[in-house]
Amino acid sequence: MDETIGRVLGLLNLLQSRPVWTGSELAAELGVTTRSIRRDVERLRRLGYPIRATQGVGGGYQLGAGRALPPLLLDDGEAVAVAVSLRLAAGGSVAGVGEAALRALSKLDQMLPARLRASVDAVAGSTVSLDGTRGGDDIVPSSRLLALAHAIRTPEQVTFAYTPAGPDAPTAERRVEPYRLVSAGRRWYLMAYDLVREDWRTFRLDRIDAVHATGFRFARRAAPDAAGFVQAAISQNPYAHVARIRIAAPAGTVRSQIPASVAAVEADGDDACILTAGGNSLEFVALHVALLGHVATVLDPPELAPALKDLGARLARMGGTGPDRN
Template identity: 55%
Template sequence: MNVEGTTERVLRLLALLQRRPTWTAGELAAELGVTDRCVRRDVERLRNLGYPVHATAGVGGGYCLGAGTRLPPLLLDDEEAIATAVSLRLASGSVAGAAEAALRALAKLDQVMPPRLREQVRAVHGATDTLLPEGETIDADVLVTLARACRDLVRVRFGYPGRDGEPHERTVEPVRLVTTGRRWYLMAHDVDRDDWRTFRLDRMGPVSATTWRFRPREHPDPAGHVQRSVTAAPYRYLARIRLRAGAAQIRGQVPPTVGEVLADGADHCVLVVGGDDLDWLAAHVARLGVPAEVLEPAELREAAGRLSDRLAALAGTVAPAPSEPEENRA
């Protein structure tokens, strides 16, 4: 027997079982390039290692990785599991660049964690405060619920404020969670409105995953869609400004929640930014400190002119208005 090949195949089987909720023996066999009988043997190997692989018979049956009475011994013991889960919950909102990876790991760990350990983790997390920059606090259970719904392709229901400020029940098909640092968004297909929508997690009411599975559909790039939703859609004006600076330089000055920076050659870029006040937009662009050309709207050029006059007056560089000729005085 090729022990190394068997071990690698069993680990691949475990990864497949973690990817989605159920697999038929035929699907697993096709993914692994083996027979159904070989899949059954590998499932038994995982069970012997402590992984809770459940099997159901019938037309809709298959294999799934469930929560067991204890954690698989090859992963973590109880103390390590609690410490890891608590750290992941904190990292999901506090460690720059680690939020998405921490959330994926937390969703996997939460799936197989026994209820008694899960309650201990929640107790520790609920009694802990962190000294972090101001931002919206998101319940880690909401993050886990939405992450697993994205992975398992199940619809989600939650309350969300409408234009009238009152909460309305929304039913969506979730695609992706997007974080901009301390704020989280969900990109999903709104079932009732039949359109793609962006939702802020801190504005959601109670979140619950349904048992209704959906087929994945073609969708926009999640990060780009969320960025456009939060930087352009809510505002009265949408400005496009060509800047004499590289895209990387401007991205370092403009957060993704404020504007979108599009590369335009090696030494130029286009800033797309929304706002309700043209004077604010003009001042925002001026603070970047690089030569700029307003592409649209034309009203922004007028606002820039007004800003220029005010700054010149503030600096005392505006020449006084000429005196009226004496013969024209009353």
């Protein structure tokens, strides 16, 4: 049985290495008969691998695309290349694929031999991307992402040191049940249930340090929508004012103008949307709404409408067209 399994895996590796193989070529590579090749091809088909067989000149066995992605065999070089690419994508260098890349990387990392993991660390550590050269304290090590991703998949309680915003904010140990990792632009957030505060919390990963898996498993709780919870936490909760404004433009258009970490945008029909954003200054909110360039109607708070009017008057005076321009 072990010999058969090894031969089938060897056959699969050959089929993945080039587009077409004849039965004779495969038999010669594996040291078996063409009859054994036919039987092993049928075994792979039963496992979900779509292997086509064509006759004539140029014909042979070909591994094709199927309805679902079956397991892939990677040699050492391929595994390192994939892992490095996933690390770069998880770090935000490929737009829109950060979370999917992290899920794939956590699966691959679980099976990666130590000798290959060292190679991945070496390559990734000596690689930078142009949109990753921004620097600053919000760069998150992939090891931190992976540690939290593994704990979420298990699921397993974790502890970590967390430093809130503010120049003199004290660092404290937090013990949580991790639920989801959410990326917002190039910044990562953890949504977790805080066991000390007994409530859901959002943590910026660049402010987390010393992640430790405790070994304690937990049953998953009913949780709020992770994306919506994190978006509200970072775009509304920290601010003195939360504004709701109806924008006379499609939701997709407005979303392309303003990051998800700054405001929530919900469609209000095909040609309008509701923008919800926070700010410590109504004038600051008014300025950014004006810069969107669309017709806007204030829904809440009532104080925002006078702030918009006052901003318009001040801009008119600056442009030399207001009533007090002299």
